[in-house]
Amino acid sequence: MKIKKIEGIVINKVDFGEADKIVTVISKQNGKIKILAKGIRKSKKREIYGTDLAVLSNFIIYKKNEISYLSSVELTDGFLDIKKNLFKINIAGYILKIADKFSMENEKNIKLFKLVYNSLKYISKEKENEKMLVLVSYFLNSIINQEGTSFLLNEGEYFNFEEGQFQIDKTENVLKIKKYQKKYLMLLNNVDIMGIYKLNLNKFNLLSVIEILEGYLNYHFDIKEQLKNYLGMA
Template sequence: MKLLKTDGIVIKKVDHSEADRALTLFTKNFGKINININGLRKSKKKHLNGADLLGISNFIFYKKDEYYILSSFELNETFFTLRTELEKLNISFHILEILNSILVENETRTGLYKLLLNSFRFLDKNNKPIKDYLLLGYFLALLIKEEGIMFNIKDGLYFDIENSIINNLPNSNKLTKTQKIMIVHLFDEKINDIISLNPSISDVKKIISLLENYMNYHLNLKINFKEFF
């Protein structure tokens, strides 16, 4: 029996029966995997937070047939601010929901794993709400590039989601000039340039909504940040 060891983040948990918990992990070395822990909530030997959301843990497990069996785990890093501030908590949970929708089991995504860690660390320390929402927009922009569904940005202020282009052909997804500039800066990873525009949170939320609608259409997802806010 070969023991496997990796850092990982719980992206979904489901408690069942009296003491068991099913976990979906996003791990550094093995990607998305599912593990069931029997008797977890009755055990006094295991640190429950290590198998909870919003923490980085080291997991040791082995594979039997097609199933992963947990041997042990240890909490390495937790994000206290994310657990205590409602808007940060909602943004964090929404990011986890997005990842659970996109990730394919047993597919290693080290770049995306690093992005998740850096995002949580930023959210945990940041004290400007506008930047929390910009972080979510930035996360979505990088996901769009990672998934290979980037759209073209031409002259005009209309976002044609179906045809993957912003142009001057009228449709219901009209942007302001500021919102279009913000989208360009998001994909160029120039967050400070967005801050210099002094955008409103409503501007950022509209961009988040449009990017999620775009991902829903092209990746057949059902993500919707409005469910959290």
């Protein structure tokens, strides 16, 4: 029986049986791992908080019959300010869901781990809702780039989801993009976050850009996730 120590972020959890919990963790060392935490739901110890959603913890696990079991867990960063604000909870939940869909079990992905960790840190500290929406757009664009499906910001006002580029003529699988949306995407592609802030876009403008990124991801990866559903705006 091999014992292993991993550092990871809890991106999903499911109750199992009367007292157990299956915790999905994206780790630095081993990518995504599903861990069976026996009896954790009846535990009165502080370690129970180390298996909450959107926390960074150190896990001691062991494997038996191809199942990873939790031996012990120590919370290292609870991102507590997220739990105090419903908007932050919803934004974090959305990011964790996307991370779950784009992480593979037992495949190391340090870039994704860092992206999720830094996103949670930002959400925890930020006070402005609009800036958190900018963070979501950055997160989605980073996922697109990490998956090797970056799109081209060439001439035209129609965005072709299939080919991942703008074009002048209207054809199938295209969306007409407004000027502010294209400018936003250009700044985002250049990681000019301060430039994005200077656009002074409201929540609905920002969500419209996020919907373009979601549409692109959905077309290529069938993610079927929409932030507006998490924010109760469907």
